[in-house]
Amino acid sequence: MFADDTKLYNRVQKNSSKGGDDIQEDLNHLKDWSDTWLLRFNASKCKCMHMGINNNERSYVLGEEEIMTAKEEKDLGVYITDDCTPSLQCTKAANKAMTSLRIIKRTFKHIDKESFPILYKAYIRPHVEYCVQAWNPYLVKDIKAIEKIQRRATKLVPSLREKPYQERLEELNLYPLEIRRLRGDLIEVFKILNGLEDIHPDQLFTMSHNTGTRGHKFKLFKRQLKKGLDLRKFFFSQRVVDVWNNLPEDVVGVNTTNQFKGKIDQHWKENGYGVLKGLNL
Template structure:
């Protein structure tokens, strides 16, 4: 998408406003380049080149000189690589609550559908008349190499809207899309995300297996919890598997990983977990659901409670913080909707003992869950 829109008609010449002062040269040093690189914030996203600012920041000492030479040559010749003229625009949510799913979930409850549409409007971006800008710069005394470089910088520029790894030139209507690293499919099922997470975890497992010849319990625990399990639990509240084949596929990663320890290889899976002080991934997902529910109900997630849950005011037995589980209409969306986080966790939460639910702090709640026999079939 071009960035400059020039109105029809000749561009008027502006009266000189430089008062005899001209800017014909732009001076900077290698040290200045290094200082600017060291000011880069490591937490920022990489540009179109894919180089993380953290790398540039840490390598400023080594990279300052070659970059200085490139910048100086660009300024002297008044030329820029095409990559320097490309920009990626990432939409930023500005108004309202992104965490209010009641409208969407309500439509699903009624048997309706929800579409996600990505639009690209050129009017959403500022358009600068470049020739008029150059004319004004000339009137203010910007001339010679500097003006030539600015002219080259402005012409032929392109920008596109980025949604995930796709740009606005090629965003298709598709049956699936990746949002914040999670595959969203039009049928709302998690099977493809389960397969993607499993593949990533298995790839890491193979790398670790090739890189280390021997594992003891301590080294395995560190490597597994750091490099493998996070792939199986990232944002899992949004895509928790509900089909047995998907549950078993994910669990298979941990089953295979725990066999890396020679002394445990011949033992049953449950025994391997016990000796490694691990839990099944299915149990950890339920635990994660309950911890997230505790945080929401206690105002620790920045999510309004009423957008996710409704308190059950008519409970007769159990603890006083029970949640109401809405009745779902039978239809195409029933199975999918019943597995949504805000629905699937209700029975588990309501069945918790009162001393667990009434914990004051998250760490206390976690400790109490660890000593509770959670019913996986609720």
């Protein structure tokens, strides 16, 4: 028997007198439970990560062994850091994708426009899109590092090698990766609001009551953030609100996910990417 991926977390308020006592108390309960049921935790494999500028960074013990502190940790395939930025994950994902790109380049002497989508979508793109809603890059350097993978990959097709990047994408019927990430966000919002995901919409979003005469009836309310919370505005539940609210009624009002995908593709094809502001294309 194994007890894996067990996590404890607690938000310690600034100037709190307790300062993490709750977590130590929970660790003590876990130790007692593990001793009772003979399912002992390996304290040497446990890690503690301190987040936030006001964190007192106290130490914790599991039994008699102190838990080591980590600045970064891989959790279910995604790298988490103590500053909550996705830069490390972007670097790791880009490196994996680049390795796959080199292998394909060495293995196949000639790749045409018909075979490229099969290889690219199966072996390269999944590395830069795995669980991307959780680590969506927002720094320009990270966005460019991820987009660089697709830029290089599209040059595998000899007939397209000398053409500009945007033309290569059109020939191969591909979106820029930044657009694909936004498209994925919108699809996820549609599924959540229509009960197609096992999560209640209230856990992430608040419906707007100020629909007026513009926009659609599924508009979301955008929370006002406190100063200094720049990182928070890039979280999924915040970054997607403006783009979702600007979609027309005939796009968001469909019944199925496939219909939504088709409608949003048609909307962007007819109006161009100009309807999306602030992208680093």
